[in-house]
Amino acid sequence: MAYHGYDYIFDSADAFKTDSAIYSDSADSDELDCPDQVMSCQCDMHEDIKVELSPHPHSMRQVVNIIIAVERLKHIKGMSSGKFCEDALLNFILENVIEERLVKPLNVTPTYCKTSRTLQCTVCDKYKKTLVQSNKLGSEPLHLKAVTLSAAAIQYKVRFSMSTYVSSAPQKDAQPVCLGISNSNLYLACTQSDGSSPDLLLKEVSGPLNTIKAGDPNGYDSLLFFRKETGTAYNSFESVKYPGWFITTAFDDWEKVEMYQVPTNRTTNFTLEDQQLLPR
Known part of the structure; x- marks a missing residue:
């Protein structure tokens, strides 16, 4: 034309x-x-x-x-x-x-909102060691150990309530979760102090965790982990606050459960046992 x-x-x-x-x-x-x-x-x-x-x-x-x-x-x-x-x-x-204009997104602080889905379970590493809670000795903070349990010692298994969250930020191929110990106010937390490497400990939390913002002044963002399923059985847990740091266990029994950067000779693969979906 x-x-x-x-x-x-x-x-x-x-x-x-x-x-x-x-x-x-x-x-x-x-x-x-x-x-x-x-x-x-x-x-x-x-x-x-x-x-x-x-x-x-x-x-x-x-x-x-x-x-x-x-x-x-x-x-x-x-x-x-x-x-x-x-x-x-x-x-x-x-x-x-026509002039080209580059539009950049605003830097928005990610917000994580709790869903109605909570899963109760126990956690084992790929060597079949179960996560148990340590006894508080002196000034040592509460923490977890990985132990091969006999049938007579299954009562020492830590039972977790795993809450799931959705984020306002673009998501990686993983689900944000909080790992709380059932019937308690203790949560797994990845924290850092005095410029040291991030560490895994059990943190006491009072009140609900319905909404968590990155950079939370109470440190609640340290409770968030990206749960990623690998294969058909294994799960990994990466700190949301400290990307690249994963919950890991050693090959030997009675070793502390700790945060490590990958790659590492420790395992980052876990299975969720005794699963039970809590009613809404």
């Missing part, structure tokens, strides 16, 4: 901003039919193309930019016998007239 006439209005505010030099045309190229010191003019480049300059004061730089725009217009590919096709006109507008 061909157009029979085009009017282009170039205003000083719309002049192209470029430092490109003006290049000369061949001897038969059209020239702007505008006398010196005149602010409004009109020129015919082809029989069906007309360019008008608005009657506003122009700086020399703006005039140069307008001339460059006109020269570009005269050399559009796809123009035949002074006629434009729709695609050629659209491409010219997109490439030379």
Whole structure:
């Protein structure tokens, strides 16, 4: 489809901003039919193309930019016998007239909201060692150990209430969770103090944890872990507050459950046993 006439209005505010030099045309190229010191003019480049300059004061730089725009217009590919096709006109507008704007998202603090799904379970590592709670000895903080339990000692298994959360931030392929010890106010927490490496401990929490924000002043964001299922049976737990740090166990019995960066010779793979979905 061909157009029979085009009017282009170039205003000083719309002049192209470029430092490109003006290049000369061949001897038969059209020239702007505008006398010196005149602010409004009109020129015919082809029989069906007309360019008008608005009657506003122009700086020399703006005039140069307008001339460059006109020269570009005269050399559009796809123009035949002074006629434009729709695609050629659209491409010219997109490439030379419309300014590109880069929109950056605002830095929004991620918020984690608790869902109605809570799973009760016990946790074993891939070596079949069960997580148990240590006795508090002296000033040593409460923590977990991984132990191979006999059938007569199953009462020492720690039973967890694993709450699930949804986040306002873009999610990785993992589920945010909090790991609380059932029938208590203790939660697994990944914390850091005095510039040391992140450590895993049991933290007492009073009150509900319905909403947790990153950078929470009470440190509740240290309770969040990304639970990722690997294969058909194993789960890993990565700290939300300290990315790259995972809950791990050693190969030997009675070793402390600790946070480690991967890769590590400790295991990050766990199974969830004795699962029971709590009623809403």
